[in-house]
Amino acid sequence: MKKKPLVGIVMGSASDWETMQQAAKQLADFGVPFEAKALSAHRTPVELEAWIKKLAKDGARCFIAGAGGAAHLAGVIAAQTTLPVLGVPVPSKYLQGLDSLLSIVQMPKGIPVATFAIGEAGAANAALFAVAMLALGDAKLAARLQAFRKKQADAVKSVRLPV
Ligand code: RP5
Numbered sequence: 001m002k003k004k005p006l007v008g009i010v011m012g013s014a015s016d017w018e019t020m021q022q023a024a025k026q027l028a029d030f031g032v033p034f035e036a037k038a039l040s041a042h043r044t045p046v047e048l049e050a051w052i053k054k055l056a057k058d059g060a061r062c063f064i065a066g067a068g069g070a071a072h073l074a075g076v077i078a079a080q081t082t083l084p085v086l087g088v089p090v091p092s093k094y095l096q097g098l099d100s101l102l103s104i105v106q107m108p109k110g111i112p113v114a115t116f117a118i119g120e121a122g123a124a125n126a127a128l129f130a131v132a133m134l135a136l137g138d139a140k141l142a143a144r145l146q147a148f149r150k151k152q153a154d155a156v157k158s159v160r161l162p163v
Contacts, residue, residue, distance in 0.1 A: 002033075003033035004033065005034050005035035005055060006033050006059070006061050006062075007027055007033075007034040007060060007127075007130050008037070008051070008055040009024055009034055009063075009065075010036070010039050010048070010063060010064070010066070010077070011038050011065070011067060012038070012039075012041065012043075013040065013068075014038045016066050016067065016090045019088065019090045019091065019119055019122075020064075020123050022127070023036075023064050023126055025124075026123075026124050026127035026128060026131070027130065030127075030131050030144055030145070031141075032127075032130070032134060035055065039051055040067075041072050041073045041077075045076075048076070048077075049080060052077055052080050052081055053080075060083065061130075061134060062083050062085070062086060062130050063077050063081070063084070063085045063086065064088060064126045065077050065087050066087075066123060067087075067089075067090055068091065068099075069092045069100060069103075070103055071089060071090070071100040071103040071104050072103060074086075074087030074088075074104050075087075075103075075104070075113055078107070078111045078112065078113050084114065084133065085112075085113050085114065086114045086116060086129055087116065088122045089103075089104050089116070089118045089119070090118075090119070097118035097119060098118070100118065101118050114126075116129070128148075
């Protein structure tokens, strides 16, 4: 039987997938069950609300929300659940994602959204942050995260500069 998603990945448009697939890939690499959906805060608000409620009821532990432009998706999700919401600013056509970043990061006091870097690094890091949160109650996942960090450290230490 398919495992219930621990993380909900949502993006405002299918055009965000190019960026948000990095979050999906990272979670898959760690074996964390997730569900990824394109649902928009302004185009499909009713469906978005129903999906948030369903995932939360089924045991999801956090949401990763990626959107571009006037990116209110993460804030709208945070308004509807007390589960942690991790926001990923998606690069936009005219302002290269600075608009997305400011929209997500500038949540008014009281309803927080954790905000990550613009683009692919932000999507991957949001997933790694979700893994770190889940690892607090999962020793096997914590060991996998440690190994992932060690691999990166080893890669830096093995560099030989041509001098
Ligand atoms: C936002 O508008 C989406 O998150 C996307 O980044 C942006 C553009 O959407 P499309 O016009 O490509 O559907 O809602």
